[in-house]
Amino acid sequence: MTALRRLERAVDLDHGDHVAWAYEDRADLRTVLADTFTEAAGRGEQLVYVGNRHPAALCDDLADLDGRDAMLENGRLRLHSIAELYHATGRFEPRAQVETFRAEAQRAVSAGYHGLRVVGDVTDLVTDAAGHAAFVDYELALEAMYAVTPVTGICAFDRHRVGEQWREIAALHRLQRAVGQEPGFALTYASGAVRLFGELDASSAAEFRRLLDAVLAATTGVLEVDLDRLDFIDVSASRVLAEARETMACANRDLQLTGVRRAAVLPLAAFNLHGGAPR
Amino acid sequence: MTVDNSVGGWTGQRFAHEAFVYDDEAAVRERVVPFVEQGLEQGQATIVVASEPVREVLSAHLGPGVDDLAVFADSAGFWQGTGQATLAAYHESMRPLLEEGRPWRLVGEPTWLTVPGGEAWSRFEAVANDAFAEYPYYSLCLHDRRRVAQPLIDNQLRTHPLVWDGAAVVPSPDYEPTEQFLRSVEPAWVPPPQEREAALVTDCAAARRWVRELAARDAGDRVDDVLLAVHELVANSVTAAGSAQVSTWAVNGHRVWEVADAGPGLHDASAGYAPPPLDLLGGRGLWLARSLADELLVRQHGPGTAVRLVFSRS
Numbered sequence: 001m002t003a004l005r006r007l008e009r010a011v012d013l014d015h016g017d018h019v020a021w022a023y024e025d026r027a028d029l030r031t032v033l034a035d036t037f038t039e040a041a042g043r044g045e046q047l048v049y050v051g052n053r054h055p056a057a058l059c060d061d062l063a064d065l066d067g068r069d070a071m072l073e074n075g076r077l078r079l080h081s082i083a084e085l086y087h088a089t090g091r092f093e094p095r096a097q098v099e100t101f102r103a104e105a106q107r108a109v110s111a112g113y114h115g116l117r118v119v120g121d122v123t124d125l126v127t128d129a130a131g132h133a134a135f136v137d138y139e140l141a142l143e144a145m146y147a148v149t150p151v152t153g154i155c156a157f158d159r160h161r162v163g164e165q166w167r168e169i170a171a172l173h174r175l176q177r178a179v180g181q182e183p184g185f186a187l188t189y190a191s192g193a194v195r196l197f198g199e200l201d202a203s204s205a206a207e208f209r210r211l212l213d214a215v216l217a218a219t220t221g222v223l224e225v226d227l228d229r230l231d232f233i234d235v236s237a238s239r240v241l242a243e244a245r246e247t248m249a250c251a252n253r254d255l256q257l258t259g260v261r262r263a264a265v266l267p268l269a270a271f272n273l274h275g276g277a278p279r
Numbered sequence: 280m281t282v283d284n285s286v287g288g289w290t291g292q293r294f295a296h297e298a299f300v301y302d303d304e305a306a307v308r309e310r311v312v313p314f315v316e317q318g319l320e321q322g323q324a325t326i327v328v329a330s331e332p333v334r335e336v337l338s339a340h341l342g343p344g345v346d347d348l349a350v351f352a353d354s355a356g357f358w359q360g361t362g363q364a365t366l367a368a369y370h371e372s373m374r375p376l377l378e379e380g381r382p383w384r385l386v387g388e389p390t391w392l393t394v395p396g397g398e399a400w401s402r403f404e405a406v407a408n409d410a411f412a413e414y415p416y417y418s419l420c421l422h423d424r425r426r427v428a429q430p431l432i433d434n435q436l437r438t439h440p441l442v443w444d445g446a447a448v449v450p451s452p453d454y455e456p457t458e459q460f461l462r463s464v465e466p467a468w469v470p471p472p473q474e475r476e477a478a479l480v481t482d483c484a485a486a487r488r489w490v491r492e493l494a495a496r497d498a499g500d501r502v503d504d505v506l507l508a509v510h511e512l513v514a515n516s517v518t519a520a521g522s523a524q525v526s527t528w529a530v531n532g533h534r535v536w537e538v539a540d541a542g543p544g545l546h547d548a549s550a551g552y553a554p555p556p557l558d559l560l561g562g563r564g565l566w567l568a569r570s571l572a573d574e575l576l577v578r579q580h581g582p583g584t585a586v587r588l589v590f591s592r593s
Contacts, residue, residue: 184484199484199487201483201484201487201510201514202483202514202517202518203482203483203484203514203517232487232506232510234483234507234510234511234514234564235511235514235563235564235567236514236564239563262503263503263506263507266507266567266570266571267507267563267567270555270563270566270567271563
């Protein structure tokens, strides 16, 4: 499984890669689109751009993409509005949306493409406070789907509009880009297990707590937390796990740690958290 | 029921801490046996962690009653290699009694004072007076004058508020407040040398990268220990003050890491000595840092705090 990675450019991406990209302005977004779609077209992938604006404006965002018009013409490149793709039923349904992308990827492969490359400007979904929990659920499910589907996705956000929420949302992606503001860790969930990547410390404990709470709220029974890809954890982040364990114990649930590295043993042990023999 | 003279004016509400220095087993019979018997008679849980001779005296007097002791352990197996880990082990053994909420008695004989590194135990004895102040137990600490050197016994008398005068429990004339004692036995806080590396940090991850690079030079297989210990101090400072001044220098085969801030932090010299509280609140970072370093010192630094970690160099 891919480790946590900070990106400089939206290239060198493969199937299963799920990127959070905080763009500074439209020019930055246009560069991202041109870079990643140029790479994807060269690999024979189908291209999908989803944005929260009129199709003509979306087309303008692709002005730097060589062969844009021809690809629109022959169906390799498709444009969708947020309303059309995400709110087709009148409200945002995370699981249904993930299934839509899975089906899109399969259709692309059936049509002879090498896979699907999606860029979604989902700023409006993130800034919709009422839909925050649904969006977290969506990103978790998307990450799990990406792991087994020939799709590469970039979730793009207007950094200035998303503000402080950026770090929490970005942590749902193992590939991140926001100059100087990356959360430094990632959290994924699949098959009853949370997997942690990167470094968790006092500066990211609040985001970690909110994301773990979201997973707890959306799951039942035993929750495995795999720390195998976690390069560093301190006392503050260990406290978040200890609190989750207490919360789960109150509901007769169990939190199990796996993949504990030697350097993580002491901060975890400060809260009587153990995960078997350290690696 | 006889009058209980074995605990002086202790009412079972708070912590009482007595040093009892003995010359022979007869003195143990006179002081320790009544202390234990009175405790059992009053239904108070009693823990005994003592040397073999002391436990033989108690076994001979208590007979089958020794089974009524909550713990009856040999001191030799109780030392955890460091004072901090040993105090934590004591704390853990007392946890069930603390949760019961009833007063209890402890007979402790820290024979480990004479093992390498064991002399630092006196610091933890001092800190226990504050850390366990609200715990409802009487700790009778034994020291065999035949086996423990006089300077170590002197330190015990400076860290225990109570002593036995041969007939009754009385205040120790040598007792010193915790901070005063700690400052007298900890390494001196000397000004840092001109030759040092320093960085003002506001970001914990960036600080770790800097520390790891420097620690790789001479920390050997303890790079992760250095990284975690310094990080916990930096995290405290960044949280309290928004930034931390991190400095490091080598001296006498050791490497010193200093983390200073200008925030309203703690200036408590005993910080990090005692086990963290049973709840999930703070206090663990400094405790962890102290457990990882060979030495940890705390001083007031202007309006804020400076903490030094000392590691041996590889």
